[in-house]
Amino acid sequence: MIETHGLTKQYGRKTAVNDVSFTVRPGQVTGFLGPNGAGKSTTMRLILGLDRPTSGTVTVLGRSYADHPAPLHALGALLDAKGVHPGRSARSHLSALAATHRIPVSRVDEVLEMTGLSSVAGKRVGGFSLGMGQRLGIAAAMLGDPQVLLLDEPVNGLDPDGVYWVRRLVRQLAAEGRTVLLSSHLMSEMAQTADHVIVLGRGKVVADAPIGEFVGGSGQRVTVGSPDAARLAAVLTDPGAHPGLDIESLGEHRFSVAGMTAAEIGRAAVEHGIELHELTPVASSLEDAYLALTRDEVEYTTPQAA
Ligand SMILES: Nc1ncnc2c1ncn2[C@@H]1O[C@H](COP(=O)(O)OP(=O)(O)OP(=O)(O)O)[C@@H](O)[C@H]1O
Numbered sequence: 404m405i406e407t408h409g410l411t412k413q414y415g416r417k418t419a420v421n422d423v424s425f426t427v428r429p430g431q432v433t434g435f436l437g438p439n440g441a442g443k444s445t446t447m448r449l450i451l452g453l454d455r456p457t458s459g460t461v462t463v464l465g466r467s468y469a470d471h472p473a474p475l476h477a478l479g480a481l482l483d484a485k486g487v488h489p490g491r492s493a494r495s496h497l498s499a500l501a502a503t504h505r506i507p508v509s510r511v512d513e514v515l516e517m518t519g520l521s522s523v524a525g526k527r528v529g530g531f532s533l534g535m536g537q538r539l540g541i542a543a544a545m546l547g548d549p550q551v552l553l554l555d556e557p558v559n560g561l562d563p564d565g566v567y568w569v570r571r572l573v574r575q576l577a578a579e580g581r582t583v584l585l586s587s588h589l590m591s592e593m594a595q596t597a598d599h600v601i602v603l604g605r606g607k608v609v610a611d612a613p614i615g616e617f618v619g620g621s622g623q624r625v626t627v628g629s630p631d632a633a634r635l636a637a638v639l640t641d642p643g644a645h646p647g648l649d650i651e652s653l654g655e656h657r658f659s660v661a662g663m664t665a666a667e668i669g670r671a672a673v674e675h676g677i678e679l680h681e682l683t684p685v686a687s688s689l690e691d692a693y694l695a696l697t698r699d700e701v702e703y704t705t706p707q708a709a
Pocket residue numbers: 414417418419437438439440441442443444445446
């Protein structure tokens with residue numbers, strides 16, 4: 404379990420994390436999302452005691468990370484996969500880490516095996532690919548068999564096989580009752596991995612919900628196709644007819660509607676004698692829900708493509 408209460412971090416005049424309170428529960432994978440600069444890395448550093456909060460508290464298994472007598476057994480973290488001496492071998496890196504906690508060498512071999520690195524255990528880390536470096540970072544996080552895992556962009560640089568492996572690993576760790584906090588910018592991957600999502604925007608929590616609720620809450624859209632699309636759109640948007648309706652054009656003969664069911668649109672078309680060629684409810688994705696929520700929270704925006 405990770406708990407934050409009123410967690411705030413200021414760097415000079417910049418408030419990177421602003422009064423953030425959340426609980427990351429055991430037995431599930433919690434996705435940690437947010438646009439660039441939203442405060443995810445800062446929050447993770449605060450959880451790990453690598454930075455001191457300006458105010459508020461953060462605990463791991465009921466106490467601050469620094470107060471754990473053997474922190475590697477409480478929390479394993481993957482923050483920056485490049486933070487390893489390049490001249491060392493994977494095995495010597497893990498062995499040095501293990502020695503700080505009197506973790507037996509047999510556990511080093513176990514995590515090398517678990518992460519698929521046994522065959523390259525003696526090779527210099529400097530020659531590792533990004534994906535191998537990520538695997539080594541995950542091996543280090545797993546070394547102390549911790550109850551809590553904090554993984555910042557663990558699939559970054561991994562090939563599809565590696566992405567699948569991380570997904571299965573984190574699902575298994577959660578099924579064992581561990582607490583897993585996982586950040587990623589890959590929404591499709593997150594949708595397949597997380598049970599719960601916490602979304603930050605400009606340093607604040609903008610969503611904290613089970614993934615189904617988060618995706619469902621953004622509402623369903625219906626794609627409508629008609630040779631008389633403009634007239635149908637005009638009927639639907641007739642003032643007062645359907646307040647809160649949102650229509651997006653998808654070309655001359657198609658548009659997308661939020662705020663009405665397919666049945667309601669079909670009925671309106673029949674009532675006005677308008678021919679329909681398509682009426683498709685489209686389940687929104689995690690990506691849709693995320694983009695809708697964070698549209699106003701993005702600190703560094705990209706100009707819209709024309
Ligand atoms: N050491 C620092 N000094 C000054 N400002 C900082 C520092 N660390 C982070 N910031 C600022 O705090 C804000 C939050 O940054 P943070 O790295 O936590 O965001 P993030 O959500 O992890 O972003 P990304 O997805 O890009 O990794 C940003 O505006 C960043 O510029």
